Amino acid sequence: MTVKITQRIKGFKVVDETLERPLATVEQQATGKPTTVVEMDESLQRPESLIGMTYKIKSPLFEHALYVTVNDIVLNAGTPHEQRRPFEIFINSKNMDHFQWIVALTRIMSAVFRKGGDCTFLVEELKAVFDPRGGYLKKGGVYMPSIVAEIGGVLERHLIAIGMMEGHELDEHQLKYLAEKRAAYEASQGAVAVEPGDGFPAGAQLCNKCNTQAVVQMDGCATCLNCGNSKCG
Numbered sequence: 507m508t509v510k511i512t513q514r515i516k517g518f519k520v521v522d523e524t525l526e527r528p529l530a531t532v533e534q535q536a537t538g539k540p541t542t543v544v545e546m547d548e549s550l551q552r553p554e555s556l557i558g559m560t561y562k563i564k565s566p567l568f569e570h571a572l573y574v575t576v577n578d579i580v581l582n583a584g585t586p587h588e589q590r591r592p593f594e595i596f597i598n599s600k601n602m603d604h605f606q607w608i609v610a611l612t613r614i615m616s617a618v619f620r621k622g623g624d625c626t627f628l629v630e631e632l633k634a635v636f637d638p639r640g641g642y643l644k645k646g647g648v649y650m651p652s653i654v655a656e657i658g659g660v661l662e663r664h665l666i667a668i669g670m671m672e673g674h675e676l677d678e679h680q681l682k683y684l685a686e687k688r689a690a691y692e693a694s695q696g697a698v699a700v701e702p703g704d705g706f707p708a709g710a711q712l713c714n715k716c717n718t719q720a721v722v723q724m725d726g727c728a729t730c731l732n733c734g735n736s737k738c739g
Contacts, residue, residue: 543587546579546622553579556593559667561660565653566642570600572608574657576664590668592619597657604653611654615661626671632658647706647719647732690724706731 544550556577563572579593594616597608618625637652650656665671711721713730720732727738 543585544581546581546591546620548620548622550579550620552593557590559664561663563653563656563660565650565656567637567653568599568601568603572597572599572601572653572657574660576661578668591670592625592664592668594619595661611657626665629658629662629665629671632661634658643719647710649712649717649719 556579558575558577560573560575563574565572575596575598576592577594577596578590580588580590582588595612597612599608615628618628633651633655635652635654635658637654641649641651641655643649644656650659662671666673706718706720707722709722710719710731711728712719713721713732713735715735716730716733718730718732721728721730721735723729727736729736729738
């Protein structure tokens with residue numbers, strides 16, 4: 507078949523049909539039928555039941571807590587292509603002062619989820635929102651610039667849990683090193699040891715890397731006891 511080209515050719519590539527053709531799966535080879543992989547897009551209808559997780563946000567800015575629920579849909583269940591993707595998000599609270607923007611935010615986020623593709627960009631966009639009145643410190647000394655940023659942190663935790671994002675956990679050697687540094691600092695200051703997760707030594711400063719109030723002065727160098735970041739390298 508002859509195709510007449512009427513426009514200027516701006517680029518081209520040679521396509522190998524043997525490489526472009528997808529390999530048959532085990533299921534397809536066994537049944538002789540093609541396997542259809544379901545992708546996340548707007549045409550996907552909401553099933554009757556979804557898997558969900560609820561996270562609690564207790565902010566000093568609000569009298570009542572926020573409860574963030576993220577419901578996930580499981581695509582291609584029971585196949586090698588099985589994956590879990592967020593489908594919708596809801597935020598409930600007894601505090602009605604911010605009802606309008608919370609509803610608007612959750613509807614937009616849910617629409618982005620159902621659109622398909624990579625939705626992890628929402629995490630950075632939400633965490634970058636700052637409250638002009640100032641942020642607050644969560645339990646454990648983690649600084650949150652706004653309530654919207656904490657919603658972004660909750661979404662990040664959820665996406666890590668379902669495998670859409672990689673976590674930032676420290677390895678065993680790093681944890682051991684930080685534990686030794688913390689013990690040495692508390693011993694030198696005569697401070698009472700604090701259980702992990704309950705906070706860091708009194709007087710610790712905010713870390714610019716992990717936003718945790720865990721930077722102490724050790725051996726003439728500012729060191730973060732949470733992520734290990736140090737100005738001395």
